Amino acid sequence: MIRRHITFYGRVQGVGFRYRARHAAEMYGCTGWVHNDSGGSVTMEIQGEEQYIDAVIAAIERGAFVWIESMDVKTIPLIEGEYGFRTR
Numbered sequence: 001m002i003r004r005h006i007t008f009y010g011r012v013q014g015v016g017f018r019y020r021a022r023h024a025a026e027m028y029g030c031t032g033w034v035h036n037d038s039g040g041s042v043t044m045e046i047q048g049e050e051q052y053i054d055a056v057i058a059a060i061e062r063g064a065f066v067w068i069e070s071m072d073v074k075t076i077p078l079i080e081g082e083y084g085f086r087t088r
Helices: 017-027 050-061
Strands: 002-011 031-036 042-048 067-076 085-087
Touching: 002 050, 017 031, 017 042, 017 050, 017 085, 042 050, 050 067
Parallel strands: 031 085
Antiparallel strands: 002 042, 002 067, 031 042
């Protein structure tokens, strides 16, 4: 189990990114949150098995209008007892 803080850059706002992230996280049993940043990027904290986090990102990238140019990824401490995945 790991937790990642990820900032996504590219065409990531106004294209259903947060909806896809929430749906995929719930499908793969991950917890955390996602929100739009003021500069046009999207930030997500996601917790789960590494393979499922990778699957969530792959599901987001399959979005018709989503284009992830780059990501800043940091591994951060787990949050014990967290449940659900929410859009902020």
